[in-house]
Amino acid sequence: MKPGERMPRQSEPMEKTKVIVGLGSCGIAAGAGKTYEKIRQLRESEGLDFELKKTSCVGMCYREPLVEVIDESGTYLYGEIDEARAIELIDKHIVNKEPVRELVVQSDLFDTPDQEFLGSQVKIALRNCGYIDPESIEEYESRQGYASIRKIAEDGISREQVIRTVLDSGLRGRGGGGFPTGLKWRFAFNAVSPEKYIICNADEGDPGAFMDRSLLEGDPHSVLEGMIIGAYAIGATGGVIYCRAEYPLAIKRLRIALNQARAKGYLGQDILGLPGFHFDIYIKEGAGAFVCGEETALIASVEGERGMPRKRPPFPAEAGLWGKPTNINNVETWANIPWIISHGPEAYARYGTEKSKGTKVFALAGKIKRSGLVEVPMGITLRDVIFKLGGGIQKDRKFKAVQMGGPSGGCIPEHLADTIVDYDSVNATGAIMGSGGMVVMDETTCMVDVAKFFLDFTQKESCGKCTFCRIGTKRMLEILIRITEGQGREGDIEKLEVLAQEIKNNSLCGLGQTAPNPVLTTLRYFRDEYEAHIRDKKCPAKVCKQLLTYTIDPEKCTGCMVCAKKCPVQCISGERKQVHFIDQEACIACGECFSRCRFDAVIVN
């Protein structure tokens, strides 16, 4: 064959063209269910010959609904395919074999503007999300699924060796704590008891984080396989997945996956011929309490009680569920395990920094152009995540801060955007890595308001056991409310700082110990904003309603009377076609006139 000449096509028949619709929760929310139905109808009514399949979230939430077409020429991932576009897509690509290039967000044939979003990612935990049908165990198996537990059984890898592998990989708890997973396993392994438990913490309560949901919806078997390997290593007899009841789709897919795994002998008695390895998993639906993310509270909840933490020691590894040794890891941690076993600890540790190995999944949201789910190697800078992957700030506004770690974390300001993503560097800023929520804020976000938002959350979610957490957070919230309402007093900032320290020092569990973090970090980096609220009674970001004044620009006002009609307190006066006027004494600063004016004549200050 001459150089450059293409291999002649195999004579065997080409596989059928595949059309795959992304049906994760976010996709469905964006209308993917309707898109799927439309494509199905078209296939029936037009008698078209292609395979229609379902998958879950590939992470590009900002382009949902996503439809992928795989034909003999290559792969085409189409974005924002509503019903109308689905008709166009099927007509052009399937019937006429002409791909609709302007709708393609990713392809293996040509470059797209969205390439950057996927380019810097390293998918380990999310390796199958968006690529397989989560309701099919065969598809999971076809991508090396359950190969790791098979390898353990076939090669006779000992329990100690499995723990050593996890330890060597450097994997640390992905739920936020960052405790070395291998070490945790070793503690549970060392505990002597005929009964031991494995728990998967899927109580993703952090507002602004949805990694675990996507993983469970997109690749439930990887979590199950991780748990099975963990059970083998520590010698567990029972497993529990504690999942938020707010995630009905995740629970449904887990149930399907569990039944499939049982039918194939990955769960049950003498699993894969490993003598004496009996293990099964059941799902426990959480009932909505943020504090249940804490290990001991979670255990109390599984036992059917109020989810209140207790003091440690004894740690769950010694006395956990029903008083037996218990090992708890979060969803993402479990999903990493099969990959580490099959690829080896060195392959995993190749990514990341000295003390934080591997990759981390983040949920990008807020005022960012490309929101969605990304998995990046540890050590990448926040700036790269936000500007390269995330595409920068919506409407090209100024980047102000990124919130990491949810209610336990903090706001990292723009001047620290070159902070690298690893446990220790993020901790140094006062935030925490947390479970992986990254909420991006721009100049229109008020940091006092953000602190108030998180404190309102933790205050409600405090279980009430520790006085400082129960009452202290309430007092802090009251101070923040009065600051944002223009009633702030000199000394409030200092009072917040004192209360924050007291709460941190005197609370039993992580919820209380970290609850003041959002206030402390915003005080540290945005103190001037607090001062502006208290001293000048101004909200620089123009968010806190009571601190705003509304006036009418006489140059722009056309006298259309819309604002006057809509004003709930009738404080706007003016004749038709005359410049209107707002009575500042009577104005309640509701902002109705501002949102109604079509001529930008209402000025906010």
Next chain:
Amino acid sequence: MRVQRLDHRSAPEVTDAVDLSRIESLIEKYRGRKGSTIPLLQGAQDEYGYIPREVFNHLALRCGIELSEMYGVATFYAQFRLQPVGRYIIKVCHGTACHVQNANKITDALVEALGVADGETTEDRLFTLESVACLGCCSLAPVMMIGEETFGKLTGPEAVKIVKNIRIKENEARGEDAPSI
């Protein structure tokens, strides 16, 4: 701490007849199993939409769980409701992403349009307005969910319009004139 108590003085007496036989199979499934308080309450709520007083008494009697313990659990978790809810539960997301994209405006607009406070049910028992922590569709913020359907990238007036349309449809189905909300 969420404080959720039944106010016996002002709460209107709920007179719905509660058919206790509807939870018989649930009781059979969980009776005697350890740690089953939460699944029992969840199952009961699935059946009735909330947990009526009679159900608490019945479960206590049949399953041997202390009434105080059950009430303690039911008031601890956000999921459990002690009052009947409307046919449509409007869940307005107040996760971080929705908050920075102005979710408060959605709730404010709905509070005004429905004439109920956050967490309350309209008099005709059609709507219950709730704030939830995070629905996990952060990229569509601000979001609300009615039944199984999610509505994203909302504004206050849009949210009100969606709710209004549901009410019009419901009233048409009942053959009444649509009152303004």
